[in-house]
Amino acid sequence: MNLSAVDLNLLVVFDAMIEERSVTRAARRVNLSQPAISHALNRLRHLFGDALFVRSPDGMRPTPRAIEIAGPVRHALNEISQALDGAGFDPATSQRRFVTAAQNHASIVMLPHLVDRLREEAPGVDFRVYPGQAPDIMDGLEKGRIDLATGSFPTLPDRFASEELLVDDLVCVLRADHPLAADCLTIERYAALPHLIVSFDGAEDVVDRILAEQGLSRRVSMSVTHFLAASIVLARSDMVVTVTRRVAEAFGVNQNLRILPLPFASPQERISMVWHRRLANHPAQIWLRGMFAEAARRVRAGRE
Numbered sequence: 001m002n003l004s005a006v007d008l009n010l011l012v013v014f015d016a017m018i019e020e021r022s023v024t025r026a027a028r029r030v031n032l033s034q035p036a037i038s039h040a041l042n043r044l045r046h047l048f049g050d051a052l053f054v055r056s057p058d059g060m061r062p063t064p065r066a067i068e069i070a071g072p073v074r075h076a077l078n079e080i081s082q083a084l085d086g087a088g089f090d091p092a093t094s095q096r097r098f099v100t101a102a103q104n105h106a107s108i109v110m111l112p113h114l115v116d117r118l119r120e121e122a123p124g125v126d127f128r129v130y131p132g133q134a135p136d137i138m139d140g141l142e143k144g145r146i147d148l149a150t151g152s153f154p155t156l157p158d159r160f161a162s163e164e165l166l167v168d169d170l171v172c173v174l175r176a177d178h179p180l181a182a183d184c185l186t187i188e189r190y191a192a193l194p195h196l197i198v199s200f201d202g203a204e205d206v207v208d209r210i211l212a213e214q215g216l217s218r219r220v221s222m223s224v225t226h227f228l229a230a231s232i233v234l235a236r237s238d239m240v241v242t243v244t245r246r247v248a249e250a251f252g253v254n255q256n257l258r259i260l261p262l263p264f265a266s267p268q269e270r271i272s273m274v275w276h277r278r279l280a281n282h283p284a285q286i287w288l289r290g291m292f293a294e295a296a297r298r299v300r301a302g303r304e
Contacts, residue, residue, distance in 0.1 A: 006200045008080070010047065011073050013040040017052075019128065021059035034135070035118045035138035048214045049146035075144030089223075098288055103151030104198060104227055106271055107168070109246045110150065133224070141276045148288055149274045155163035161280060162272045165296035168244040169266040170207075173251075175235050176258045187214060187263040194221035196239040198230050206267050207242050214264075227251060244269050246299065272295075 017037075024111040026038045045052055050065040059096060062070065081096070118125060132140070132149075137175070140146035141160060156162055157297050158296070174181055174188065180189060191211050195218045211217055221239055226229050230241050231251040248259045279285040284304075 004078065006047065007043070010044050011077060013037060014044055014052070014066075015070075015073055015077055017041070017060060018066065018074075020064060021053075034142070035149075041069045062235045067089075073142035078147075080146045088151040088205065089287055091125060091287055093124065093282070094122060095124040095126075097126040097128065097282060098147045098284075099130070099140075099145060101130050101132045101140060101146050101149040101151075103131065105152070105244050105247055105269065106150035106165075107131070107166070108250050109244075109270055109271075109299055110292065110295045113298040114291060115283065116298075117294060119289055137274075141274065144276075147279070149291065150271060150292060151274075152269055153272055153274055156274060159277055160183055160274050161277050162274045163293065164270055166240075166246075166271040166294065168246050168269050168271070170242050170262055171245045171248050171266070171270065172240050172260045172262055173257050174235070174244055174260070175236060176256045178258065179240060179242075181258045181260075185260050185263050187216065189195055190263050191216040191218045194237075194239045195239075196217055196220075196222045196224065196230055196233055196241045198227055198241065198243065199223055199227065202239060210264055210267070231257065 011247065012024065012030055012233075013032070016029045017023075018028045020029060023034050023037050023041075027034045030037075032040075040214070041053065046072065047063060048069070051063055052066040053062055055061075061068040102299055109150060111129065118127070130146075137149045137151070138160070141149060153162065163169070172185065174193075180193070183189070196218050197205070222233060224233065227243065228251070231242075234238065234268065235256055242262065244261070251257060274291060275285065275289065
């Protein structure tokens with residue numbers, strides 16, 4: 001492909017379509033008309049020799065070829081954006097879009113504080129926050145699809161840097177009028193209860209390992225992928241969920257839930273932010289990390 005014949009704006013349109021899966025929303029994102037987006041898509045199809053996006057009941061679905069080039073295109077656009085930013089980044093006037101990945105704890109506990117800072121300091125900056133598992137997040141950081149990730153990452157390859165933001169313990173949560181809500185919860189009673197877990201893959205976690213050491217096991221009655229769903233289910237069942245204390249406090253107030261200490265020494269969950277080392281000294285990325293660090297400080301101040 002002759003790069004001199006490639007219009008960079010076409011790649012911006014392509015990236016917007018990958019994110020939005022809608023001509024209307026993509027047009028809004030890049031400040032173009034819908035006909036202009038359609039024209040750009042026709043040029044992209046000719047350029048790549050592929051349909052790239054096809055209509056489906058849930059929007060414009062990317063073809064395998066579009067998915068294949070999405071990461072490299074995003075990475076290239078990020079590199080160009082960083083080169084043009086030069087040595088300066090002014091959050092007060094920037095209209096930059098950051099893409100972050102946040103595991104459940106980080107999104108529930110930290111994002112409200114981040115929103116407060118954005119309103120004060122960077123009204124034109126946009127954020128896209130996605131959930132994800134560690135392997136997907138690492139791949140996104142590597143390929144430039146993600147600027148920053150927050151969550152629990154016990155081990156990291158050397159090409160990634162990290163900073164610890166929060167440390168939290170685990171608690172047991174059940175509905176306020178649960179038959180055992182007023183009782184002393186022993187480890188045997190805890191293991192015998194029907195459990196709800198919040199997980200993308202339903203895999204065993206540290207709780208299962210602790211119970212196994214005591215010759216016990218638990219029945220996982222339901223697995224969901226987000227704490228909001230968990231809080232709704234708990235309010236209507238006799239199930240219990242084991243989550244970090246700050247998440248429990250966030251939902252317990254609004255869902256009539258009871259928080260109990262675990263009947264064993266609670267392991268600690270460590271929440272960190274992770275980024276690729278190639279972005280270590282970029283002004284916009286330094287500002288982004290500072291935003292998350294400040295949000296974490298506000299969270300800690302709320303408990304101290």
